[in-house]
Amino acid sequence: MKKIYIAGFDVFESNSIEIGKKYVQLCKNYGFEGLYPLDNIVDFNQEKRKIAQDIFKANVNLINQCDIVIANLNSFRGKEADSGTVWECGYATALGKKVYGYMKKEQNYIDSFSKDEKNVIDDVTYDLENRVIEDFDYPINLMIACSIEKMVFGEFEDCLKEICK
Template sequence: MKKIYIAGPDVFEVNSIEIGKNLVKLCEKYGYQGLYPLDNVVDFSQTKHKIAQDIFDANIKMIQEADTVIANLNPFRGKEPDSGTVFECGYAYGLNKEVYGYLSDSSHYIDRFAEDERFAKEGSFYDLDARVIEDFDYPLNLMLSCSTKIIEGDFESVLKFLKGRE
């Protein structure tokens, strides 16, 4: 049975355990084994740095064990995906794993910026801090969009896509 690492900021939700159980059940429904980060056993009586290192090490091990990573790339605390999730996608890509991401809205990245949040100059768009806004007709930064198969929808949409390829 193929293993899927479930990446995303869902681990920060109040009901993160319930969310994880539901995502793992969805994996099982489609014939996969889901690996959810909060299923790792961590000793929370240690120092914060030791806890963080143990979480990191356990998640890395799960990614290494997985055949595929499915990542929630919806905006988290701003316009961008969760930075930890982005790291996990890059790490998995570097290990030659299949990496999939889902977005509820996969419109172009430039469109995430409202008219009053950007300005045009010499054929490019800039944010209000005068930094270029990437515009390659991708929903996210090119480094993520070129390394990750991005699917509009939800976690189950990716599972359906994967099952349809088999």
């Protein structure tokens, strides 16, 4: 049975355990074993940096075990995907794992900026700090968009359906 690592900022939600159980069950329903980061056993009665190291090592171990990563690439605390999730995608890609991402909105990255958040000069779009906003017709930074197997517009289960095609 192929294993899927479930990446995303869902681990920060107040109902993260329930979300994980739901995603693991969905994986099972589609014939996969789901590996959810919060299923790791970590001793939280240690100093914070030791806890962080243990979480990191446990999640890396899950990625090493998996065949596929499904990543929630929706915006998190801003306009970009969660940086930890992005790291996991890059690591998995470097290992030769198949990575699928999902986002709720199908829009070009540049369109995530409102008119008040950007300026266009000579057909180049800049943010308010005068930095170029990339425009490659992807919903996310090109390094993620070009490295994943498939970007799915929808939810976690929609990625599972895509994998099973």
